[in-house]
Amino acid sequence: MPEARHRVIAAGIRRRIAAGEWRPGEALPSRVELAAELGVHPQTVRLAYVLLRRAGVLGGEERKAVYVAHPPAVRTLTDADAPWPFACETTDAGSCAATEELAARLAIPQGTRLRHETVECLDPGGRSAMLVSSWWRGRRGPHASFAAELGCVELTEGQAHALGLLVDAPAFRVVRTRFDHDGRPLETADLLLPMDRWLVRLAP
CATH class of the missing domain: 1.10.10.10 (Winged helix-like DNA-binding domain superfamily/Winged helix DNA-binding domain)
Structure with a gap:
């Protein structure tokens, strides 16, 4: 054929x-x-x-x-809580009501008002490497620990546009939740990493 x-x-x-x-x-x-x-x-x-x-x-x-396309810089994610070492741009910020999923992640009632921020992390060449959307209640403060879960998603139109990819392109999704000293959730975030630009290495 x-x-x-x-x-x-x-x-x-x-x-x-x-x-x-x-x-x-x-x-x-x-x-x-x-x-x-x-x-x-x-x-x-x-x-x-x-x-x-x-x-x-x-x-x-x-x-x-x-x-x-410029060949993407393939980076390795080993610490989902490490600060981004290059330039970042805040592309969205505001407040929203906690969805059922966010309420479960933050151990709060559904509908609770949350602060929200989306940050675009750029590589040294100025191209988008990762999107980080965060949600928290009240003031943002220091955390004592975090947990991360790895999965895969298809990018929405807005996410794909920001990353220079097609809608429905696959990406790693790291769900990161930060906790205080008593183990209470303080903040949760979605880290979206294009699969063609990242490797994920699990620490021993």
Whole structure:
């Protein structure tokens, strides 16, 4: 059975990138332009671009210009409570009512007013490496210990946009909860780490 046309085109684009025809950060031709060059329908090129975005070869948002993605810096997460060593940007802050899940994580009644903050952690090149959304009650203070649970999620539209990925792209989700000296939850957070940029190493 012959391989799908868009996959053949995607493989050709990979070869051209490897040969140096397009370099990291450089825009590729539009779907219409490349379709005319290859003698195919623009929709076929769109499917090839989507495939290459999912693979991390191309960057850019759907229905906009695409470019050759810079190889992501693959980092290893060993301590989910360690401070981020590079630049961070607060992208959202405010208050919200505790959902059922947040109430369980913080051992509080559902509907309790919480403070909320989302921070985008940037790598040394200025690209997004991780999103951290935190919720806490009252004043933020020092903690004595923490617990972390690792899982996987599909990114929402807003999360994917911030990380430069496609909607529904998979990511590691680290649920981190901080406790006071008596073991009471003080703060909980979701750490979203794109799977193509992170390894997770469990401490012995």
